[in-house]
Amino acid sequence: MPERILLTGGTGFFGRRIAEALKARGHTVVTPGRPDFDMMDPASTLRTLEQVKPETVVHSAAHYGGLGICVAEPIPIFHRNVLMGVNLFDAASKVGVKKILAVGSACAYPGQVAGDMKESDFWSGPLHPSVEAYGFTKKVLEVALRAYSRGQGIIGQMPIVTNLYGENDVFGEYRSHVAAALIKKFADAVQSNAKQVVCWGTGAPVREFIYSADAAEAVARLLESGYTEPLNVGTGIGTTIKELSEIVARLTHFQGEIVWDTTKPDGVLRKVLDVSKMESVLNWKPPTSLEAGLAKTIKWYLANKAEADARQ
Incomplete structure (x- = not known):
């Protein structure tokens, strides 16, 4: 109704x-x-x-x-x-x-x-x-x-x-979700021909x-x-931050080195939801794979980079 x-x-x-x-x-x-x-x-x-x-x-x-x-x-x-x-x-x-x-x-x-x-x-x-x-x-x-x-x-x-991740997110590191922050880091590195990208923590946490x-x-x-x-x-699927970084690097065509700043905090080591109740109650599963969703997000970000980078 x-x-x-x-x-x-x-x-x-x-x-x-x-x-x-x-x-x-x-x-x-x-x-x-x-x-x-x-x-x-x-x-x-x-x-x-x-x-x-x-x-x-x-x-x-x-x-x-x-x-x-x-x-x-x-x-x-x-x-x-x-x-x-x-x-x-x-x-x-x-x-x-x-x-x-x-x-x-x-x-x-x-x-x-x-x-x-x-x-x-x-x-x-x-x-x-x-x-x-x-x-x-x-x-x-x-x-x-x-x-x-x-x-x-x-x-x-x-x-x-x-x-969450997707189009129209905030991509600056200070306010962004982790996926958006990584997308901006790697896209900026490609644009400036940087040889390395520095990421927070150890890359070990699972999200x-x-x-x-x-x-x-x-x-x-x-x-x-x-x-x-x-x-x-959620999806019920865990991905390490290291794995996420490698996917984003590949999708943005970054060819350099990923360096981990271990002086930065990792936060909780594992954070994944049990979504069995969601699947039962809603009779539904999220259809978009991580790689497919990141590819859509990166395509949008590169097409709207100046506007996206200006968002606070």
Whole structure:
């Protein structure tokens, strides 16, 4: 049944893909943005929701970045993300919103989970210090979903999304996801005829990557599923950062040496989601392989490099 949906962050990297997936399924999607819709301001947030009158809210807006920004800016990351969520949930409850889907993150999982992470592990221990400030804001959203469900009867949903990559990402190292940061590093090296590329850490950590369009399709499917427990969204496939770097080097035609700066932190050594529940609930698997998705992303980046590099 088509719904009227207010989507936060709808012009951002992941949000625009979610908007496309929802519209393709017949939903009416409204994507207000600043300055008219300032989620740091409770009055602006309430005013926007009163004007839009959504049945459903999908909350994908976030102040985020890679490991660099998580380490350097824990206070802004925590403050902005919690305040946006608090203001949004409060406004939604006042205008009669029936359903809220809040996009979660694998960063919210405990830092020392052994093996692939299951939804039942979500509250089983402390977060890794490198991503604690950001990850805990996603735990706050999960608690908010339960609180507003009990107190107001609002249906709550949370996809716990693994590492994203794709077109329209932020490619500067400071704010980028790891895949985008590597794409820029190797593309710049090819452009400047550099003989080597220096990458963070040891290359040993294992991560999982999902193409942004696939993750957005999972969000759209979850919204329509009626499933109300947190749900992992990923591929279930682990790739070392070294392997990822080698794939990106090959796809960008970099011929030089990859050097590892071991003075930089690795973060959690393994972070891969158990996606068996996702496959069962959504009756679906992400169709895009890592190599195919990276090839699409690199093609877009090279065609839009100046614009992409200017994004902050």
